[in-house]
Amino acid sequence: MSFYExxxxxxxxxxxxxxxxxxxxxxxxxxxxxxxxxxxxxxxHEYSFEQPPRTGEEFEALRAFxxxxxxxxxxxxxxxxxxxxxxxxxxLTLISGTTWQINRLYQSPGRTAVRPIYKPAxxxxxxxxxxxxxTDITGSSTITxxxxxxxxxxxxxxxxxxxxxxxHVPVAFTSPQAAFAVLGGSAMLTxxxxxxxxxxxxxx
Numbered sequence: 177m178s179f180y181e182x183x184x185x186x187x188x189x190x191x192x193x194x195x196x197x198x199x200x201x202x203x204x205x206x207x208x209x210x211x212x213x214x215x216x217x218x219x220x221h222e223y224s225f226e227q228p229p230r231t232g233e234e235f236e237a238l239r240a241f242x243x244x245x246x247x248x249x250x251x252x253x254x255x256x257x258x259x260x261x262x263x264x265x266x267x268l269t270l271i272s273g274t275t276w277q278i279n280r281l282y283q284s285p286g287r288t289a290v291r292p293i294y295k296p297a298x299x300x301x302x303x304x305x306x307x308x309x310x311t312d313i314t315g316s317s318t319i320t321x322x323x324x325x326x327x328x329x330x331x332x333x334x335x336x337x338x339x340x341x342x343x344h345v346p347v348a349f350t351s352p353q354a355a356f357a358v359l360g361g362s363a364m365l366t367x368x369x370x371x372x373x374x375x376x377x378x379x380x
Contacts (some may be wrong), residue, residue, distance in 0.1 A: 180244065180249050181251075183251075183254060184253045185238060188255065189223070192255070193224050193254075194222050194255075195223075196219035198214060198216070199219075200215060201222070207310070218291065218292070220375040221375040223373050223374075224371065224373075227371065231242040233355075235367075239354075240339060253347040253373060254345075258280075261338075263286070263340060266338050276326045278300075278326060278343075284307075288379075292324060295322070296339075296341060296342075296343045297341060300321075302326060302337060303334055305336045306334070309345065314330070324343075336366070345375055346377070354368060355370060
């Protein structure tokens with residue numbers, strides 16, 4: 177599978193249903209004991225949605241997108257429920273040397289969950305906090321939008337980083353088959369009532 181670095185038409189995904197799904201097992205006893213096993217620290221996101229009736233011209237964008245990804249290639253998807261990076265909900269973690277990974281943070285009292293972001297949208301900005309002062313260092317940083325890595329120049333002990341901008345989810349269609357419905361009429365309206373996609377980590 178290859179990855180198509182383009183965004184699925186966001187006006188279609190705006191009526192999505194879905195979100196993160198953890199891979200876990202759980203069992204219980206008659207006495208009420210519960211045993212759990214989280215098999216992956218990160219969930220995979222799953223979405224379903226539909227393209228409502230459209231004219232031929234509007235429908236062409238969706239049909240062409242399905243064709244160019246061949247039903248199996250990965251692509252970018254905008255999760256309208258979670259697509260913003262802010263100074264409060266993001267950070268960078270060191271990978272090695274001067275290379276850092278973009279993360280989205282989910283914070284609740286006493287716990288913080290970290291989600292690596294592999295597909296930041298173009299235009300993301302990087303901010304550094306040093307000695308209580310936050311500055312925009314985007315100009316001196318190198319952001320790779322295909323894997324979410326950032327090269328930082330001039331890091332000093334105690335520096336922390338956050339971001340502002342948007343990110344996408346790397347996904348693929350769950351089935352290589354499309355099911356278009358032609359509704360007819362003078363406008364020849366066409367719809368696709370059951371679109372299902374799933375996050376993929378085959379391209380990081």
